[in-house]
Amino acid sequence: MRIEARALRMAGRLSPSDFAAGEGELIGLVGPNGSGKTSFLRGLAGITGEADRLCIDGEPLCSLPPAARAHRIAYLPASRLLEWPIPVSRVLRLSPSPVEEDSVERMVAHLELEPLLDRPSNALSTGERGRVLLGRALALEPSVLLLDEPLANLDPYWVLKVTDLLEDAAAGGTTIIAALHDLALVGRFGRLLLMREGQIIADGKSEKVANEPLFAATFRLHGAAPSWTL
Numbered sequence: 001m002r003i004e005a006r007a008l009r010m011a012g013r014l015s016p017s018d019f020a021a022g023e024g025e026l027i028g029l030v031g032p033n034g035s036g037k038t039s040f041l042r043g044l045a046g047i048t049g050e051a052d053r054l055c056i057d058g059e060p061l062c063s064l065p066p067a068a069r070a071h072r073i074a075y076l077p078a079s080r081l082l083e084w085p086i087p088v089s090r091v092l093r094l095s096p097s098p099v100e101e102d103s104v105e106r107m108v109a110h111l112e113l114e115p116l117l118d119r120p121s122n123a124l125s126t127g128e129r130g131r132v133l134l135g136r137a138l139a140l141e142p143s144v145l146l147l148d149e150p151l152a153n154l155d156p157y158w159v160l161k162v163t164d165l166l167e168d169a170a171a172g173g174t175t176i177i178a179a180l181h182d183l184a185l186v187g188r189f190g191r192l193l194l195m196r197e198g199q200i201i202a203d204g205k206s207e208k209v210a211n212e213p214l215f216a217a218t219f220r221l222h223g224a225a226p227s228w229t230l
C-alpha cells in the first residue's frame, strides 16, 4: 500500500478511521462543511491527530527525516496563505531537500506560471496563489499528494486544466486525495470517500458512491447525480 492509516483520529474532529490507498489512485474526499475532510487530510499528513499506524510505502511517516518526507507526502492546505514577499520562482523551490529543476519547469509550463515567476507571492490573487502552491507540491513529485480543495478559487479553464493535471499525476503513479465541494466533478475521481460528522461513511467507486441515496441525504439534497436539487 502507498499510504495506510489505522485508527487515525483527532479528538472532537475525527473518529478513529482506517484508510489505505494504492499507487496512482485518484481519490475525491467529499462531505458537508465541518464533516472532517481537512481534519482527515491533516491527520494523513501527520500534522495533527494520532494514529495506531500511519505509513507511506510501508514506512512509518514519523520515522522519515524531513528531507525524505517532503518527497513522500505533500499537503496543500485550503488557506493558500502566502504572507511574505517571496518571489514565485523561489516558492516553487521551497523544500527541505533540492527539487528537480526539470520538474519545476514542467509545472511552470503546465500551470502557465512564467508571467508570475518574478512577482512577490503575497501580491497574487487567490487563484494564482493556488496554482503556485499546487505547482510547488507537484514539483516535489511526492508519492502521496493531499490536496485541500485544489479546485477552489479557480476559474472554469483552470478547474478543467488542474483536474487533467491531477489525472496525469495519478496516471504517473502519484496517489492523490483531494477534498472537493463541486459535486459535478466527482466523476473525474475514480474513488470517492464520503464523510459525515468526523467519520468516513462511504468509500468506493465514484459512480457507485455518488448514486447511493446516502450520498444525497448526507448533503441534504434530493435526486441523483449530477442533477441534485434542494
Ligand SMILES: Nc1ncnc2c1ncn2[C@@H]1O[C@H](COP(=O)(O)OP(=O)(O)OP(=O)(O)O)[C@@H](O)[C@H]1O
Residues within 6 Å of the ligand: 012, 013, 031, 032, 033, 034, 035, 036, 037, 038, 039, 040
Ligand atoms: N482547530 C480546530 N479546533 C477544534 N475543532 C476544529 C478545528 N478545526 C476544525 N474543527 C472542527 O472539526 C470539525 C471538522 O472540521 P474540518 O475542518 O475537518 O471539516 P471540513 O469537512 O474540512 O469542513 P469544510 O468543508 O467547511 O472545509 C468541525 O466540527 C470543526 O468545527
